[in-house]
Amino acid sequence: MYMILIGGGNVGIQLAKRLKALGEEVLIIEKDAATAGKLANLLGEEFVMHGDGCEVYTQRDAGFNRADVIVAVTGEDEDNFVVCQLAKEVWKTDRIIARVNDPSHEETFRQIGIEETVSATGIIYNLIVQQISSDALVPLAALHRGNIEIVESVLSSRSSLVGRRVGDVKLPEGSLIAYVVRDGQGIQVSSDTVLQDDDMLVAIVRVNDAEALRQAICGKA
Amino acid sequence: MNVVILGCGRTGATLALELSARSHKVTIIERNPEALRRLGKQYPCRIVLGNGLDEDVISKAGMDSADAFFAVTRGDNTNLMAAHIVRSKFPNAKICVKVADPHRAEAYRKMGLFCINPSGLLAGMCRDWLTGEDYKGIDSYNVLPKELEI
16 A cells, blocks of 8 residues: 655654554655655655645645655644645545544535545544543543444432433433443343443434434433 | 635735725734734724634634635635634635735646635736737636636
C-alpha cells in the first residue's frame, strides 16, 4: 500500500514512523524546509518530500495518482480540507483520512465526501465530559454513514434501570443495549439480563434518539 | 446590494471602499485588527472581527441577507474552505474566491466555484498591453494558460 501523509508535525511524524515500521510505502510531505530536513534525517530521505501538499504540482510529483491512502494531518483545517478535496476530485483517491482540529468543521468535511475524520479536540472533550458528568451518554464512535452512534453510560445507583430486566425497559425505538461491562468483563445483553448499579452500558442509537436514550438510562428512580 | 468580504488585505479593503462608495452595504470579516488601517480613518463599512471559517462569525457578518460573498484573504485554502461553508449554508449568494495558485483555481473552477486567479489576470493583461492587443473580458484572462497545464 502506498500512503501519503501531508503535514510533518507531531501527528505526521509519529504516524510515518509507525507505518514505515510496518513495512508500508510511506511518503510524508512537509512545507517547511527546516522541518522537512529534520524529518529526512529521522526517517530517511526517500520517505520525505519538501513541498506544499496543497499544490497540484506537488501532488503529481508525490504520486497522488497511485496513492491508496491520503492522510491530511496538518494543524490547519483549511489546508487539510483542500488536500482532501483535491485528492477526491482531481486524483480520485479511494481512501482519504483527515485530521480536523475544530470539531465544528467535521460537518464541512462530510459535505465534500470525507467521512473519515479524526478530531483530537473532540476525543479529549468526550473523555473530560465522561469524567465530570456521571449522568452522561458518552459517544464512543459516530458512524456518520448510517447516522448512528455507539455510546456508553455508567449506571448510577439513582437510575430507574437498576434492578430491572433489560426486556422490561422501554428504550427509544431503534436503540439497543448491546453489552454490559461489569467487574471488568463484557457481558452480551439479553432480555433477561438484570441491570446493576455501576454497570457500564454500551449501546447503539440513532443520533437523533441519543437524548431520549440518555433520559431512559439516566432517569432517576 | 449587501456584500460580505472575508479578508481586509489590499484586495478586500479596496473592494470594500469601492463598493461602499457606490452605496452598497459592505461587511468585512477580518481577524487581525491591524489590517483595518487599510480602510482609512473612518470605516465606510461594518466590521466583524473573527475567523472566517467559524460559522458563527459568518452569520454575524449578516450572510443570511447578503447577495454576495468575496473570500479574498491571502490564504487560498482559507478562501476555498470559507467559500464552501458559505455555499452550503447560503446557496443563493454569489460567491467569488481569490486563489493565487493557478492550478488550484482551475481545479475548483471545475467544481463549479468562481475563482479569480490574480497572477493569471495580471500576466494576461501585461501580455496584451505589451503586444497592443485589445483587452478582453475577464473570462479570457481568468483561465489556466496552456503553458501551465500539467
